[in-house]
Each structure stands twice: as structure tokens, then as C-alpha cells.
Amino acid sequence: MRMYRREEEVDGMAVDPLKAVHTVPGITGHEVCHYFFGPQYRYDWETTLEQMTVLETVSDDTLVFLQTHKRIWPASQRDVLFWSHMRKLPNENDRDGPDLWTVVNNSTTHLDYPPNVGKCVRIYLKVCLLCQTRVDPPKDGAPLTRDNISCKITYCSVVNPGGWAPASVLRAVYKREYPKFLKRFTAYVVNQTKNKPIMF
Numbered sequence: 795m796r797m798y799r800r801e802e803e804v805d806g807m808a809v810d811p812l813k814a815v816h817t818v819p820g821i822t823g824h825e826v827c828h829y830f831f832g833p834q835y836r837y838d839w840e841t842t843l844e845q846m847t848v849l850e851t852v853s854d855d856t857l858v859f860l861q862t863h864k865r866i867w868p869a870s871q872r873d874v875l876f877w878s879h880m881r882k883l884p885n886e887n888d889r890d891g892p893d894l895w896t897v898v899n900n901s902t903t904h905l906d907y908p909p910n911v912g913k914c915v916r917i918y919l920k921v922c923l924l925c926q927t928r929v930d931p932p933k934d935g936a937p938l939t940r941d942n943i944s945c946k947i948t949y950c951s952v953v954n955p956g957g958w959a960p961a962s963v964l965r966a967v968y969k970r971e972y973p974k975f976l977k978r979f980t981a982y983v984v985n986q987t988k989n990k991p992i993m994f
């Protein structure tokens with residue numbers, strides 16, 4: 795996994811944009827996005843999650859979430875309200891190749907859930923998960939198995955922590971939590987899919 799961060803501050807708060815690139819054998823981009831987008835799986839892999847509610851089902855590929863995350867000392871507890879959209883993208887570079895898949899999470903507002911009215915500080919985020927499946931067909935024309943596929947995952951995020959917290963503390967949280975989060979999530983997808991038919 796390669797991780798790239800740029801140190802940026804908005805109103806004195808660290809909002810460091812992050813890009814992580816991670817290639818995982820044995821899974822497809824559709825499978826990665828399916829398990830990242832699906833609310834029914836999130837408590838399985840998102841261990842910093844305390845509560846998650848689907849506020850709105852806009853369509854089968856677009857949901858509005860309200861999430862409360864566990865407090866990460868010494869920062870106060872956070873919540874986040876965002877729309878999440880999953881879609882397939884045509885492979886412009888290889889029309890015969892597998893499609894790309896993406897999930898975008900973007901902070902939004904909701905009249906019934908104004909920010910910062912309870913114990914939580916509202917964070918604001920933009921997240922893009924872009925997945926490119928690679929197929930290396932078996933030489934002898936044998937059927938395709940999970941040994942012949944891999945997925946290049948590009949995860950980009952900008953998280954505005956909402957309320958002030960020392961930049962040094964936030965950067966330590968970012969540095970510790972993101973690699974754990976991405977490794978845990980991808981290991982979850984490998985485990986969920988290993989005995990299932992490949993979902994392209």
C-alpha cells in the first residue's frame with residue numbers, strides 16, 4: 795500500500811488530503827465497491843463506527859448516511875452526514891477490459907439532523923474509492939479463478955474535522971487510522987468473497 799498526504803490547514807485545522815493506492819489479489823472492483831457501499835456490511839469492517847443510520851434511500855445506488863464515530867482521544871466525538879453513490883464506469887483505456895467501479899461519499903446537510911447540536915462535532919468529508927480490476931487469463935485456457943484476478947484500489951479522502959483539534963493530534967490519528975482502515979476493509983472483502991463466484 796502506497797499512501798500520499800499533503801499537509802493542509804483550513805481555519806487552523808488539519809484537513810490533509812490523502813491518496814492511498816493498494817493492489818489486492820483475488821477480488822474485483824465491483825466486489826470492493828459492493829462491500830464498501832452496502833450499509834449491511836459496514837459494522838463488520840468499520841471498527842471506528844459507533845452508530846450508522848441510512849437517512850434516505852435516494853435510489854438503489856445512492857444513499858444518505860448519518861454516522862457517529864467512536865471518540866479518538868483527545869479529540870471529541872465526531873459524526874458525519876453524507877450521500878454515498880456507487881457506479882460502474884466504462885474502461886476508456888481498454889474497451890474489452892473489465893469496467894471500473896467507484897463509490898463517492900460526500901458530506902451533505904439534512905433538515906432533521908443539523909450539525910453540532912448534541913455531543914458530536916460534525917466532520918465534513920469527500921471520499922472517492924476507485925477500483926480497477928485486472929484479469930490475467932490462465933495460459934492453458936482453463937476456467938478463470940480468483941488466482942487470475944486482482945484489483946487496484948485508489949482511495950482519496952479529505953476530512954475536515956469540524957471542530958478545532960491540534961494538527962499534530964489529527965495527523966497522528968490520520969497516520970495511524972487510515973492504513974489500518976484500508977487493510978482491514980480489503981481483508982474483509984477477500985474473506986467475504988473467497989468462496990463465492992467472481993462478481994465482475
Ligand SMILES: O=S(=O)(CCO)c1ccc(-c2ccc(C3CCCC3)c([C@@H]3C[C@@H]3c3ccccn3)c2)cc1
Pocket residue numbers: 840842861863866869872874899917919921953955964967968971972975
Ligand atoms: O471512507 S468513509 O466514508 C467510510 C465510511 O465510514 C470514512 C472514512 C473516515 C471517516 C473518519 C471519521 C472521523 C475521523 C476523525 C476526525 C477527527 C477525529 C476522528 C476520521 C479520521 C481520519 C481518521 C480515520 C481514518 C480512517 C478511519 C477512521 N478514522 C475519519 C469517516 C468516513
